[in-house]
Amino acid sequence: MRVVLAEDLFLLREGLSRLLQAHGFEIVAAVDDGPSLLKALIDHRPDVAVVDVRMPPTFTDEGLQAVLAARRQVPGLPVLVLSQYVEQLYARELLADGTGAVGYLLKDRVFDAAQFVDAVQRVAAGGTAMDPEVIAKLLARGSSREPLGRLTAREVEVLALMAEGRSNAAIAQRLVVTERAVTKHTSNIFTKLDLPPSDDDNRRVLAVLAYLDR
Amino acid sequence: MTITDSVDAAAVRRPPTSRIKRAMLAPWQGLVLTFIAGLNIGVVVLQVDVLAFIGLGVGLLLLPISTVVCRQLANLSRHLAWRWQGVNIQRPYRPKPRFQRGVMGIAERCRWILRDPATWRDLSWSFLDMVVGFVLGLFAAVLLLYGIEGIVLSALWPLLVRHGYNDWYTFVHVQQGNEKWRWVPAGMGVLITVLGFYAAPGLLRAHALWTRVLLKPTRSAELALRVQRLTETRADAVDASAAELRRIERDLHDGAQARLVAMGMNLSAAEALLEGHPDEARALLLEARDASIKALTELRGLVRGIHPPVLADRGLADAVRALALDSALNVEVTADLPGRALPPVESAAYFAASELLTNVAKHAGASRAWIDLSYENGLLRMTVADDGRGGADPAGGTGLRGVERRIGTFDGLLTVTSPPGGPTVVALEIPCALSSPKTSSS
Numbered sequence: 061m062r063v064v065l066a067e068d069l070f071l072l073r074e075g076l077s078r079l080l081q082a083h084g085f086e087i088v089a090a091v092d093d094g095p096s097l098l099k100a101l102i103d104h105r106p107d108v109a110v111v112d113v114r115m116p117p118t119f120t121d122e123g124l125q126a127v128l129a130a131r132r133q134v135p136g137l138p139v140l141v142l143s144q145y146v147e148q149l150y151a152r153e154l155l156a157d158g159t160g161a162v163g164y165l166l167k168d169r170v171f172d173a174a175q176f177v178d179a180v181q182r183v184a185a186g187g188t189a190m191d192p193e194v195i196a197k198l199l200a201r202g203s204s205r206e207p208l209g210r211l212t213a214r215e216v217e218v219l220a221l222m223a224e225g226r227s228n229a230a231i232a233q234r235l236v237v238t239e240r241a242v243t244k245h246t247s248n249i250f251t252k253l254d255l256p257p258s259d260d261d262n263r264r265v266l267a268v269l270a271y272l273d274r
Numbered sequence: 275m276t277i278t279d280s281v282d283a284a285a286v287r288r289p290p291t292s293r294i295k296r297a298m299l300a301p302w303q304g305l306v307l308t309f310i311a312g313l314n315i316g317v318v319v320l321q322v323d324v325l326a327f328i329g330l331g332v333g334l335l336l337l338p339i340s341t342v343v344c345r346q347l348a349n350l351s352r353h354l355a356w357r358w359q360g361v362n363i364q365r366p367y368r369p370k371p372r373f374q375r376g377v378m379g380i381a382e383r384c385r386w387i388l389r390d391p392a393t394w395r396d397l398s399w400s401f402l403d404m405v406v407g408f409v410l411g412l413f414a415a416v417l418l419l420y421g422i423e424g425i426v427l428s429a430l431w432p433l434l435v436r437h438g439y440n441d442w443y444t445f446v447h448v449q450q451g452n453e454k455w456r457w458v459p460a461g462m463g464v465l466i467t468v469l470g471f472y473a474a475p476g477l478l479r480a481h482a483l484w485t486r487v488l489l490k491p492t493r494s495a496e497l498a499l500r501v502q503r504l505t506e507t508r509a510d511a512v513d514a515s516a517a518e519l520r521r522i523e524r525d526l527h528d529g530a531q532a533r534l535v536a537m538g539m540n541l542s543a544a545e546a547l548l549e550g551h552p553d554e555a556r557a558l559l560l561e562a563r564d565a566s567i568k569a570l571t572e573l574r575g576l577v578r579g580i581h582p583p584v585l586a587d588r589g590l591a592d593a594v595r596a597l598a599l600d601s602a603l604n605v606e607v608t609a610d611l612p613g614r615a616l617p618p619v620e621s622a623a624y625f626a627a628s629e630l631l632t633n634v635a636k637h638a639g640a641s642r643a644w645i646d647l648s649y650e651n652g653l654l655r656m657t658v659a660d661d662g663r664g665g666a667d668p669a670g671g672t673g674l675r676g677v678e679r680r681i682g683t684f685d686g687l688l689t690v691t692s693p694p695g696g697p698t699v700v701a702l703e704i705p706c707a708l709s710s711p712k713t714s715s716s
Contacts, residue, residue, distance in 0.1 A: 149592060
């Protein structure tokens with residue numbers, strides 16, 4: 061799988077590149093600023109890009125801007141954005157075009173290599189990987205409102221994992237239950253929230269996120 | 275000069291009530307001014323006598339008292355100029371220093387009074403207002419009444435002269451046998467009433483403006499007041515930033531630093547166990563990893579408290595939007611900012627918004643809130659409104675006081691309207707310049 065990597069700090073870039081290569085990814089370009097990231101994304105059309113938000117020349121949200129610009133030219137270009145902090149505002153902007161293939165994670169998540177690699181693969185396959193912190197904030201906002209308040213504690217747990225972009229199988233593994241149980245929970249959730257049921261993981265996530273975001 | 279310009283621009287606004295209401299009120303307000311002019315006679319006599327007696331020593335004892343009287347009357351006039359005419363006259367007096375006890379204190383007190391130019395300007399105003407206030411006030415008061423008198427005279431002419439009325443109204447002699455002039459007083463009366471209707475408010479306004487000439491601070495007094503304000507806000511700013519640094523130091527010491535120490539210890543213990551007890555080593559390594567995640571989380575919180583990254587990235591409008599998204603309330607943000615303010619101003623406004631939103635969530639019992647950001651005439655304006663229960667008191671909580679102090683450093687102003695039952699609207703204004711916008715990031 062071909063990866064474009066963008067990170068301005070040498071140590072982190074090397075670390076990420078080593079981690080990804082160890083898991084069978086091929087780094088086709090490793091860049092350290094916004095303009096060269098945009099160029100690399102357009103030139104290489106990677107299977108997935110792993111991008112730091114804050115980079116030269118302005119040291120603001122350079123990486124995010126480059127990614128958004130690239131996705132305007134190549135809709136659905138898979139990108140996983142990493143950051144020292146997560147903002148719902150940025151998550152919204154990434155999800156806004158509705159094409160999926162988007163990840164937005166705290167840098168700490170890299171520490172758990174297996175989870176991180178899973179997220180990269182999910183995004184590359186057109187799925188979503190939202191940081192639990194983003195989801196927690198979204199849920200906190202809605203928790204007092206109907207009908208979110210009607211979900212059971214377990215259903216909220218499943219909803220959160222679903223919103224992060226995980227498949228039923230992954231949720232089942234995470235919660236140590238059978239996949240059948242998860243399917244039952246998800247269909248309950250969709251009924252209670254009055255969302256159109258969907259087997260497609262990706263469309264399901266977008267529906268859930270859109271629901272939480274309104 | 276920017277200071278005086280900005281003060282002068284705010285100094286005179288449109289009178290607060292409608293034209294008709296003003297005309298109706300004018301005679302009574304004129305009467306009050308006439309009365310004040312009368313009081314001024316007393317004040318001048320009192321103050322001049324006290325000053326004359328300073329040589330005898332008694333004056334020194336009486337001066338503080340007579341000055342209080344003098345200033346009270348001047349302050350009343352300043353207040354009325356604002357209330358009735360919208361003419362803002364700042365109090366010019368020098369701040370009161372700490373006086374010693376005893377004789378030295380009295381001397382110091384007198385020195386403070388006598389060296390303040392405002393004392394002498396007050397006295398000159400009192401002296402001149404005996405005439406100016408009396409004339410302007412009296413005209414405003416009697417024009418209307420005198421006009422009405424003419425109309426009444428004409429209407430009741432036969433009745434009046436039969437009972438022996440014999441007097442002049444303007445140039446008309448109202449008496450038996452002069453009936454050909456009967457309706458002239460009415461005509462004159464209407465003219466005078468109309469004149470009074472239009473002129474009286476003008477006369478009162480003229481009085482307010484005249485009052486401003488002598489009762490406003492001189493340029494140097496204005497600067498002295500400004501220096502005083504700057505000294506206060508600077509002290510606040512220094513205190514606040516020192517407290518902030520102490521907090522950061524403590525948070526780092528108890529948080530991230532402590533966790534890094536623990537991580538180091540875990541790692542060296544793991545190294546020692548690696549050969550003989552790999553399972554225990556693994557557990558320690560996992561613990562070290564968790565500690566690093568916790569340290570990062572704490573550092574993130576700390577950074578947010580110092581300067582939120584989204585504020586640096588996107589500027590005030592988006593940072594406030596991000597705040598709104600994080601809030602438990604339903605917050606609507608509208609923003610119209612043609613550029614970015616300097617980072618310290620942005621930061622002050624951001625933390626003000628954050629504090630106000632927290633207040634709303636904690637105390638207002640509100641379900642919705644609105645934040646509006648705009649920029650006009652060199653003022654950055656932020657309004658935070660909610661649909662809560664109201665009754666917020668700037669003096670009560672430390673929150674609003676804190677916001678006031680924070681923006682005070684930039685000469686910002688905070689106004690709170692929060693009637694019981696709501697809604698609460700907090701508005702703040704910070705004078706600042708906006709830089710040209712960065713290339714837009716949609």
